[in-house]
Amino acid sequence: MSQFAEKSILAKLLATENVMVEHQKVSTAYFDLQNRTVVLPIFKEMSADLYDLLIGHEVGHALETPLQGWHSSISEKGAGFKSFLNIIEDARIERKMKDRYPGIRRSFYNGYKELFEKNFFGVEGMDLTKLKFIDRINLHAKVGAFLNIQFSTEEQAFVDRLDKLQTWDDVVALATELYERAETSGIVTGK
Numbered sequence: 335m336s337q338f339a340e341k342s343i344l345a346k347l348l349a350t351e352n353v354m355v356e357h358q359k360v361s362t363a364y365f366d367l368q369n370r371t372v373v374l375p376i377f378k379e380m381s382a383d384l385y386d387l388l389i390g391h392e393v394g395h396a397l398e399t400p401l402q403g404w405h406s407s408i409s410e411k412g413a414g415f416k417s418f419l420n421i422i423e424d425a426r427i428e429r430k431m432k433d434r435y436p437g438i439r440r441s442f443y444n445g446y447k448e449l450f451e452k453n454f455f456g457v458e459g460m461d462l463t464k465l466k467f468i469d470r471i472n473l474h475a476k477v478g479a480f481l482n483i484q485f486s487t488e489e490q491a492f493v494d495r496l497d498k499l500q501t502w503d504d505v506v507a508l509a510t511e512l513y514e515r516a517e518t519s520g521i522v523t524g525k
Contacts, residue, residue, distance in 0.1 A: 417468070428476075
């Protein structure tokens with residue numbers, strides 16, 4: 335059995351439904367909520383841990399991200415809101431996947447370490463304190479173990495909330511608050 339076939343079975347088992355799994359030449363993995371399809375990239379070099387991270391992440395969307403809520407939240411607030419919503423939802427679904435399937439924690443850690451070492455996030459040599467708050471939140475959620483990301487007291491309160499999100503409504507509320515905060519400070523322009 336090929337690695338692709340094995341990983342397709344893993345995705346279906348984790349998702350607890352017969353999701354479709356496709357391997358394509360794309361830059362990143364994604365989950366098509368409407369068609370219930372996990373799309374995985376074909377990289378030249380990809381460890382088993384990175385592959386499992388990508389599957390675990392996308393299956394997290396299959397299990398947790400509602401189709402209707404996802405699309406209506408995006409359209410109500412404009413295109414810029416999508417990135418905020420996605421970052422917050424990614425943090426929630428990954429935490430829930432690690433809680434649901436504790437054995438995947440190592441794959442998440444090692445997979446993100448691999449991405450970090452390849453400078454996938456593009457932060458090598460950067461002063462992280464100069465990044466937008468939402469970008470620092472994203473790094474904290476994904477590669478916080480490899481970076482010492484600093485937050486102000488006010489920002490840390492948001493990070494603490496992020497680490498406890500349970501429902502989609504919680505995600506929308508926090509993403510909305512952060513988006514409006516960014517708009518007020520002039521970080522977000524246009525809708």
